[in-house]
Amino acid sequence: MITSIAELQELSCKKREENEKNPREIGVERSSAFYTKQRRIVLQNEGLIDPDDIEDYIAHGGYMSLFKALDEMTPKEVIEEVKISALRGRGGGGYPTGLKWESVSKVISEQKYIICNGDEGDPGAFMDRAVMESDPHKVLEGMAIAGYACGANKGYIYVRAEYPIAVEKLNRAIKQATKLGILGENIAHSGFNFNVEIRLGAGAFVCGEATALIASIEGGRGHPRQKPPHLSDCGLWGKPTVLNNVETLANIAPIIKNGGAWFKSIGTENSSGTKVFALTGHIKNTGLVEVPMGTTLRELIFDIGGGVEEGRKFKAIQSGGPSGGCIPEHLLDLPVDYESLKSAGSIMGSGGLIVIDDSSNMVEIARYFMDFCADESCGKCTPCRVGTTQLTQLLDKFIEKKATKKDFELLKEMCKVVKSTSLCGLGQTAPNPVLSTIRYFEDEYLAGIKDD
Amino acid sequence: MSISTDDRYNTLEKSIKKLGYDKSSLIEILHSAQETFGYLGIDTLKFIASRLKLPYSKVYGVATFYNYFRLKPKGKHNVVVCLGTACYIKGSNKILENIERRYGIKAGETTSDEALSVLTARCFGSCSLAPVIVCDDVIKPKITLESSTREIEEMIK
Numbered sequence: 130m131i132t133s134i135a136e137l138q139e140l141s142c143k144k145r146e147e148n149e150k151n152p153r154e155i156g157v158e159r160s161s162a163f164y165t166k167q168r169r170i171v172l173q174n175e176g177l178i179d180p181d182d183i184e185d186y187i188a189h190g191g192y193m194s195l196f197k198a199l200d201e202m203t204p205k206e207v208i209e210e211v212k213i214s215a216l217r218g219r220g221g222g223g224y225p226t227g228l229k230w231e232s233v234s235k236v237i238s239e240q241k242y243i244i245c246n247g248d249e250g251d252p253g254a255f256m257d258r259a260v261m262e263s264d265p266h267k268v269l270e271g272m273a274i275a276g277y278a279c280g281a282n283k284g285y286i287y288v289r290a291e292y293p294i295a296v297e298k299l300n301r302a303i304k305q306a307t308k309l310g311i312l313g314e315n316i317a318h319s320g321f322n323f324n325v326e327i328r329l330g331a332g333a334f335v336c337g338e339a340t341a342l343i344a345s346i347e348g349g350r351g352h353p354r355q356k357p358p359h360l361s362d363c364g365l366w367g368k369p370t371v372l373n374n375v376e377t378l379a380n381i382a383p384i385i386k387n388g389g390a391w392f393k394s395i396g397t398e399n400s401s402g403t404k405v406f407a408l409t410g411h412i413k414n415t416g417l418v419e420v421p422m423g424t425t426l427r428e429l430i431f432d433i434g435g436g437v438e439e440g441r442k443f444k445a446i447q448s449g450g451p452s453g454g455c456i457p458e459h460l461l462d463l464p465v466d467y468e469s470l471k472s473a474g475s476i477m478g479s480g481g482l483i484v485i486d487d488s489s490n491m492v493e494i495a496r497y498f499m500d501f502c503a504d505e506s507c508g509k510c511t512p513c514r515v516g517t518t519q520l521t522q523l524l525d526k527f528i529e530k531k532a533t534k535k536d537f538e539l540l541k542e543m544c545k546v547v548k549s550t551s552l553c554g555l556g557q558t559a560p561n562p563v564l565s566t567i568r569y570f571e572d573e574y575l576a577g578i579k580d581d
Numbered sequence: 582m583s584i585s586t587d588d589r590y591n592t593l594e595k596s597i598k599k600l601g602y603d604k605s606s607l608i609e610i611l612h613s614a615q616e617t618f619g620y621l622g623i624d625t626l627k628f629i630a631s632r633l634k635l636p637y638s639k640v641y642g643v644a645t646f647y648n649y650f651r652l653k654p655k656g657k658h659n660v661v662v663c664l665g666t667a668c669y670i671k672g673s674n675k676i677l678e679n680i681e682r683r684y685g686i687k688a689g690e691t692t693s694d695e696a697l698s699v700l701t702a703r704c705f706g707s708c709s710l711a712p713v714i715v716c717d718d719v720i721k722p723k724i725t726l727e728s729s730t731r732e733i734e735e736m737i738k
């Protein structure tokens with residue numbers, strides 16, 4: 130059992146010495162150009178520690194932040210530090226984490242919950258999977274600190290069923306942490322209790338949405354509901370709840386360790402810290418990259434990603450998944466942060482970046498995402514249920530080159546209606562891929578209009 | 582086979598018990614039922630409904646809402662084609678079409694000899710290996726039209 134910082138440090142030293150005696154082979158070579166432009170906070174331990182061994186995490190400074198918070202800081206001070214860091218939610222919305230915590234901490238309630246959103250529904254994004262599999266304790270530590278700050282003693286991690294290894298690693302991590310008394314009752318004699326349970330998703334994109342996720346944890350169909358009431362008042366089982374993304378929570382321990390001001394100094398004015406991106410598609414080096422906010426798309430795609438494949442021409446980059454948009458070549462010097470991406474008609478989203486070269490047709494890409502949303506629409510509200518299907522059919526007409534000028538007007542009008550009248554984020558953002566491709570690649574739509 | 586003699590129901594009963602007959606564990610229980618039976622048959626769903634004291638309609642409603650749950654049995658082997666964005670951009674829809682044509686079934690169906698089911702998924706988080714297919718739970722990276730059929734033949738042989 131570990132009940133104090135001193136004991137934690139002792140274990141950490143002991144394990145470090147042990148590690149020095151038996152150096153493990155380190156899987157990753159970090160000197161290549163792919164790595165030198167990166168700055169790793171969230172993925173710092175990826176490949177360096179053994180995710181199955183809590184002692185290895187502790188040897189790398191793990192759980193020091195939790196003990197520091199419990200020992201030296203009041204919940205209010207923890208929230209203050211997170212507010213100073215200006216950390217914003219990495220799950221897509223970009224809502225300031227400190228403010229979210231503060232509103233839950235202010236609600237008086239016997240029972241509150243911390244939920245970690247590990248649903249990672251955006252196809253083409255896999256950063257949360259990497260964190261949960263390679264550094265599960267970092268997620269637990271972030272959740273426990275959130276619990277202490279907000280006055281919650283129970284946490285749930287909602288993991289998608291497609292990630293069995295992540296579930297296995299997290300389960301083992303919870304067991305080990307509980308055994309050492311780092312999770313459980315009266316952690317470090319502070320009087321603070323915190324337990325974590327895993328809940329499995331079952332393959333529904335909409336369950337990444339806050340209220341649908343809660344309905345799913347409660348064992349029901351993942352139908353979103355109208356907000357307000359907000360989660361801070363009425364979340365899981367009607368209790369005040371904080372919902373944070375995996376990557377958001379993975380930033381917490383480093384912030385408590387190094388201070389909010391340190392974190393704020395990385396990145397841009399409005400978007401502090403780093404962001405993990407999943408580079409995929411028509412690009413030479415695929416994989417996860419973590420860079421300071423404000424890095425330009427050009428640096429990401431060409432310097433780190435190595436550009437498109439030989440003999441091909443870069444056409445666009447898609448960010449934000451089914452809720453995002455496509456950014457054309459002339460905007461490649463855009464720094465990636467929440468505001469810039471939004472002004473370009475896309476969103477940060479979870480961090481999937483899909484590079485598209487000149488072999489792809491943009492209308493087909495827009496149709497791909499619309500079809501995805503039509504498939505994943507939960508069917509609760511009409512504009513989304515009917516609208517996404519009708520939009521898919523309209524886009525088909527353009528692909529088959531059978532559209533009319535009127536269809537083009539109808540397409541734009543329908544996008545507006547679905548956006549403004551859908552109940553939840555899925556429907557409200559479903560038209561974005563269409564709108565952004567119309568904005569930058571209108572000629573490809575016009576080419577689908579038959580002459581009359 | 583009747584429920585009382587089918588051992589798999591004992592296994593299921595145990596996992597329901599472990600979760601404390603908790604109604605909110607329904608999704609967990611459906612997962613373990615699918616693991617035990619390979620799919621969720623009507624009898625299984627009715628059994629779960631009665632053990633959790635939930636209306637059958639609720640259990641059926643949840644089982645059909647989520648893509649991960651199958652209400653029909655799978656074939657002896659199965660191939661899952663990823664249709665996530667990274668794989669799609671790399672032509673996974675053509676790979677799927679090719680497989681469908683070759684085995685004469687659509688995604689979600691099983692061949693008449695029950696040797697092969699063709700399924701689809703929305704991303705396995707292995708996107709840097711796109712396009713991927715999963716043959717009997719093993720990820721096959723950077724697949725092509727040719728290698729996909731080779732892998733499947735290898736699996737069902």
Ligand SMILES: Cc1cc2nc3c(=O)[nH]c(=O)nc-3n(C[C@H](O)[C@H](O)[C@H](O)COP(=O)(O)O)c2cc1C
Pocket residue numbers: 217218219220221222223224246247248249250251334335336337338339372373374375377378479553554555
């Ligand atoms: C349709 C839809 C799907 C979503 N999927 C995810 C997801 O897979 N993972 C995630 O972290 N957030 C997802 N979100 C955002 C969450 O609702 C929520 O804003 C987020 O988890 C909050 O955490 P954060 O503040 O740390 O970003 C989704 C939102 C919508 C509308």
Ligand code: SF4
Pocket residue numbers: 335352353505506507508509510511513514551552553554555556557
């Ligand atoms: S917008 Fe779509 S996903 Fe959201 S509640 Fe309405 S139908 Fe369901």
Ligand code: FES
Pocket residue numbers: 252253254663664665666667668669703704705706707708711712713
């Ligand atoms: S898109 Fe196919 S594995 Fe992610």
